Amino acid sequence: xxxxxxxxxxxxxxxxxxxxxxxxxxxxxxxxxxxxxxxxxxxxxxxxxxxxxxxxxxxxxxxxxxxxx
Numbered sequence: 001x002x003x004x005x006x007x008x009x010x011x012x013x014x015x016x017x018x019x020x021x022x023x024x025x026x027x028x029x030x031x032x033x034x035x036x037x038x039x040x041x042x043x044x045x046x047x048x049x050x051x052x053x054x055x056x057x058x059x060x061x062x063x064x065x066x067x068x069x
Contacts, residue, residue, distance in 0.1 A: 038063055 042063040045056055052060065
């Protein structure tokens with residue numbers, strides 16, 4: 001009788017591990033998207049023909065610092 005009572009616990013453990021892996025994948029995906037968005041912002045600022053505003057310059061410098069860190 002004990003063997004059948006551990007099966008639900010094993011299933012729950014398996015489901016927990018799958019959920020944990022899913023969470024890690026989603027976290028990595030979010031981090032990668034965030035990094036790509038920052039790269040795109042920097043590319044946009046670097047390609048701008050007009051002189052950058054003070055705020056744009058600050059953002060550009062911040063993005064460069066983050067990428068070099």
